[in-house]
């Protein structure tokens with residue numbers, strides 16, 4: 001119930017709506033809570049609304065830190 | 074899916090497991106509460122529990138919306154749904170939660186009440202538009218993730234001039250519940266729950282930010298790490314908590330930086346503040362009455378408030394006495410302590426709220442608790 005899922009914007013619709021790719025499934029969601037979006041943006045979607053965005057740079061930084069851990073002896 | 078698969082990688086899970094085992098000081102215990110049912114679910118589904126050393130123990134918290142809704146409120150919703158002319162709608166999980174006298178919304182529906190499952194508050198608005206001669210009530214539940222969508226619906230109903238739409242508001246607040254758990258030493262002494270640190274909510278924090286937790290770190294000297302919901306997120310956050318505890322620090326740290334900022338989603342917070350105000354007190358299943366822990370509609374939106382629109386007196390709740398949900402929600406018992414667990418009570422025939430949703434501790438134990446061999450499970454789960 002508090003679990004949003006990552007989704008990629010495929011098309012922006014009028015009225016603060018967007019079509020997103022949700023692990024292969026297409027869905028139309030409201031973007032009223034996150035402001036303007038563009039195709040390729042990653043959003044966190046829950047109960048038909050985008051609640052937030054995924055910051056690609058921060059995701060990379062987290063993964064880079066984890067990769068270092070994986071390589072450590 | 075990008076941003077999902079990377080955070081389920083089994084080799085990373087193994088590396089993190091090794092690191093946690095190496096760093097967790099063997100002469101002490103690490104009792105970590107995951108507040109969210111979403112974390113409970115991930116911990117069981119991906120076998121995170123099996124990857125932790127014996128002295129790092131996860132205590133399941135009350136962050137499961139259908140689990141903490143008190144029976145009185147559910148009974149009120151069922152009674153409302155039975156009124157002629159009313160269409161009651163809510164999210165799917167809510168329909169199966171048992172109320173007093175083995176009632177549930179599903180049963181009421183089978184007996185003729187008009188109860189609909191909706192996937193979004195936009196569907197609820199559509200129902201009201203399509204049924205102008207009926208009263209459409211949205212039975213609103215959930216933490217800070219579902220509150221902004223309810224606020225959007227109320228504003229939409231106002232803008233559209235809908236006179237047959239209202240909200241039975243049961244939205245609750247995460248920080249108030251955490252405070253309650255920390256402030257109740259008598260409960261903790263009685264039932265011996267000691268907590269050394271918290272895994273903070275993922276998506277709740279996307280909305281409210283990391284700021285509200287600063288208070289716990291300062292006031293209660295407990296470390297908090299805001300954690301994403303994928304298994305690698307959970308394990309990295311556990312490592313961060315272990316490090317804080319080892320070093321005697323009590324800070325708010327954010328593992329889930331790819332989505333959580335210090336201040337959260339300003340637009341969503343502003344909308345919630347415009348539509349809702351704090352209730353002085355609200356009852357939680359398992360925690361009892363918690364001050365300033367829930368929201369109700371502001372006077373300006375009174376026309377959309379089901380509690381002011383209909384006479385909705387709370388009745389006397391009849392709890393199933395054998396159900397241990399209240400204790401489980403405080404972290405004072407585990408599901409297998411309950412005599413009904415896996416016998417009379419299963420996800421198909423839930424007798425308590427903790428067995429209904431995927432986020433409930435009993436459901437997580439039942440579905441995944443008996444399997445072994447993580448981290449292979451992460452591969453299988455993809």
Ligand code: SF4
Pocket residue numbers: 395396397398401408411412413414415418419423424425426427428435
């Ligand atoms: S197993 Fe069922 S009856 Fe027992 S505590 Fe869990 S939900 Fe309640």
